Amino acid sequence: MSDMVNVNFKLDAETKRGMEQACKDMGLSLSAAFTVFAKKVSREKRIPFELSVDPFYSESNMRYLEEKMAAYKAGTLKFAKHELIED
Template identity: 40%
Template sequence: MATTTMTLRMDADVKRDAEALCKEMGMTLSTAFNIFAKTMIRKRGIPFAVTGSPSLYDEPNRSHMRAAMEELNAGHGREHELVETK
């Protein structure tokens, strides 16, 4: 079967982590993408659910925010530095 080259763009950290994971599984990133493409063709769609992250305004989040506001209003809040995570 003839092969072709495909170019795609992704974040460098994502590529590095994906290559490391593929190496642990004994394959290359190219092999992983071929598996993905063949599965997509066979299933006639993306082979996993593609969903958005929960909305800030979904009921579980609103419920959590209400409880946090009640706790803060009751004087149980505390100030802290903002910690950014990756």
């Protein structure tokens, strides 16, 4: 086996607790889980799951919300259906 190195990074406490519990339920340590992830990324040259952007944080939606907040503060807000709102 090649030389082992330490890798350090930060997680918020809630995420760490959730991951520790999930790993425990699978019989893995955090270190083993991250090693599995790192080996898969290294082998496949990709993130091994789908990543997507939350449309709420899109530039166009942020601009829309800023405009609505400005209208609210000015007392001119008119309500209209927005494409991200589901019935």
